[in-house]
Amino acid sequence: MSNNLRINKNNFIDHTVRISFKFNGKKLFGYKGDTLASALLANNIHLVGRSFKYHRPRGIMTCGSEEPNAIVQVGNDPALTDPNVRATEIELYEGLEAFSQNCWPSVNFDIGGINNLLSPLLPAGFYYKTFMWPASFWEKYEFFIRHSAGLGKSPTKPDQDLYDHQYVHCDVLVIGGGISGILSAKLSAEKGLNTMLIDDKNYLGGSTIYQDDDIFRIDNETSNVWLKNQIEELKKKPNLTIKNRTSVAAFHGYNYLLARENLTDHLSGNERKEKIRQRLLKIRAKKVVIATGAIERPLIFSNNDRPGIILSSSIKKYIDYYGVKTGESISLFTNNDSAYETAISLNKSGVKVKVIIDIRENSNSILSQKIEKTGIKILRGYTITNTDGYKRINSIEVMKLSKDGGSVVGNKITYKCDCLGISGGWTPMVHLFTQSGGKLKFRNNDNVFIPDENKTPSEQISVGSSNGDFELDDVINNTVKNIKIFLGLDKNNYENLDIKCSKEKQKRNIWLLPSNKPISKTKPFLDFQNDSTAKDVKLALREGFKSIEHVKRYTTTGMGTDQGKLSNMHALGIIADTTGTNMGELGTTTFRPPYTPLTFGAIVGRNVGEFFDHTRRTAIHDWHVENKAEFENVGQWKRPWYFPKNGETMYQAVQRESKAARESAGILDASTLGKIDIQGEDASEFLNRVYTNAWSKLSIGKCRYGLMLNEDGMVYDDGVTTRLGENHYIMTTTTGGAANVLSKLEDYLQTEWPELNVYLTTVTDQYSTMSICGPNSKKIIKKIIPSLDLSDESFPHMSFKNSKIDNVNCRIMRISFTGEHSYEINVQSNYAKDVWERCIEAGKEFNITPYGTETMHLLRAEKGFIITGQDTDGTLTPSDLQMDWIIGKKKYDFIGKRSLYRSDTIREDRKQLVGLLTDDPKEVLEEGAQLVESLEKPIDMLGHVTSSYFSPNLNKSIALAIVRSGKKLKGKKLIVPMENKNINVTITDTVFYDKENKRLNA
Amino acid sequence: MFIINCPYCGERDQTEFSCGGEAHIERPKQPTELSDDQWAEYLFMRKNIKGIQFERWNHIHGCRKWFNVVRDTSNDKIHAVYKMGERPPVK
């Protein structure tokens, strides 16, 4: 059956361009201008998917972003396929392939459909109640639940498409290209304001652009013709940017909005190549006009979810815009005048409207009078009590409503039909308004939440039907009036338009329509995507849920990818009716961004792969690469981790490097350590205040290790600081802590101690640092700088000298993080690689061994030196680390001093740093492993391992750990319970190697 | 995401700044003379107001200067910005 549902008349579909596409593997045809949904309907395909829980057959229900059912998988490549796309929003292109979701093995025969028969057993909260106990069973249930739930399939490979981000600044942003948005944009552009108009469709004009009837006239033209002319004029404005196929996802404070612009999704594969697929617009607008319109509500009655049941306004759009008949025999069910407009359109196109069922007792608007003249049967004060047809509706049952609308009376009448249009009134799209912080108010006469003009954030306005105006004259007149004030306009051409339209006079609303059957025997669906019914909401209320947020989560109403655009109002209405609450007091659930789903690609833009984060490389990096270093990420830095030789494993390399460093000479690129240049006449006093130990007596040319605390007394960072001159110091920080230390020091200088004359400059990148250690380090330095006096008298441990290597100035410090006799050479970074190569060359005869971070960690652990951030975690004081020696007891104050004798920090049973030796010296502990005293349950956790290595220099396993009351437990045996064994350990001193520090001067 | 008018640079996006919490909490000049309770008051207790709050902000990805901001935490509206050491504007 091809194309006999297509009527050949309209301006929106290009009948000269035929497009072939595939749905569930079947080749079909449509035309340029179609959506996938309109093309499927033209091919008489309504059944497109199965529902989430009961696997009921579901059809296309709407024509826009609110579509709950027709969500499909696009693309046949399982690596690049796009799940959960609304068929109503996919523009047809040559070669499109789409598939139904949530059905197996096929949409026509779905195994999961058995759930429909079980539905009395699957009420709200079924999963919560059934699968909660015993807790240990959850893992087993989860497998089955995950397999029977879920919508589309995720792609399995990285996205190959290109995405972009763009910052946009404008005077006025208009969201929505319907008639109120067009008028707003026009008024704004005519005032000379830099204006951007955004619409999610590929055309402008909203629903008015196909409203072609003599009832609706503006200045003696039909509304569609008038609007078309306005749009043509608008497009000529130089200070206006129009973004079609663009959807605003989020509206944050200060008029900051995110919008997703689709650039290639409507193009065929070949046309897409090398183009950017989507662009995320980050918009700052001085003023925002929300003209997002309204969406039609369904009606809630039993079996209201069958394929062929479509919103009445969507049926109108399919016939008027796409030229597609949604059925041969259509009935309409309504509580308002909208369905009459649909009936007029169908009648004009020669589609038989069987019957209009209107729950209102009467209706005498211009629209209903026009329908009466056509002879279409209208049943007033009636409701539909049931529908029939499994994969497509085939009949409806109709009964008279009682006066109060609470029940049905009389006999049921059955009508055959292959399509049913439903209209439950209109819901203003207030999502963006509330996201931005606006508050809603409830309008009782037509049951809508609309923006409260007194609780609207500044510099924004809602107009048109998103502001609750539904009649053409109200939309135009109120938009013009309010925009005039909002933008401060003078008189304009739109203030006295001659507008003719139908006015709705009678209203009647019943959230849950009655049936002749008890509610337990009916299936009145509320949320079509998540398969929750009005019964579920009532059950939740009976079970004691009161808050709408709780009812929502318990029943999952409104929690699908459509975020309940169709279902939320009815859920609220039923709750209000059942509990006897006014809907205005009940309020709404929270509207959260994004308005429609965003792709991850659009969110991340170009920030993928190597652009995900900055990479910092030292000046010596290329040498490390040439010498086959394995790298470790330390913050943004790439640091050599170890230098494997001849296929060594990491363990083998580290053992070799560690031995070489102690037996002859090792060299480390330490350039990543933070370096802060400190100058000013109060520099010494400043250091006194930020470090725990005393600094004023440090003489020029000397270095000192310092520990920095937070005000809470916990160790924050550490490093060596050198006094270069009277008022000049260079501070080193940990690699990871550099930026934070600088910020913290700046904070104190700017806010607490502005009286200090001190200047801080980061020089981490300007200076490179190489550390040469080991008994032969002295000989190597001597070879490079023969003139330098390296005697212990002239150049003792913890001192510094300015020197030159050839003509390159360098600072040489005799400091050691390994416990070996060591030198640290600091040179300007652009000379660093050359100097490094000089050191390697000079060290060759001593087998100088480059080592990485792993060996550095091992060597310092042998000496019991801490690494802040590895052995500390922000909960340890210097005393906890057995570093009481570094506290300047005589100092009046320093950051964190007062906290060191708070009642909590002087507790003796705090966790404290200790050394650990395993009873089996070959057994290496896992970092993070727990320490316990006994295995008797309940097991008391005493602490955990923070550093652990096999020491080649001691030929045994060593570890550092933090343990409750550790200081007092020296010699105590503890157990490290692992998955498959228990390891016995003994608490020791933290220094394992060269306890007397003899090697520093060796 | 709001816009902050840095007193040194002008209006910039919030992403350039970092918030340093409640303003006008002076570090005690003589901490050693305080009781545990008094020190804890300085160290831990912050108001966390819903409404008008005085805050410290740092233009960390800009001029790196600290300054004060009067912000309504319920709607992020910024009522005033002033430099360190300056008196807060009278409400």
Ligand SMILES: [Zn+2]
């Ligand atoms: Zn600034």
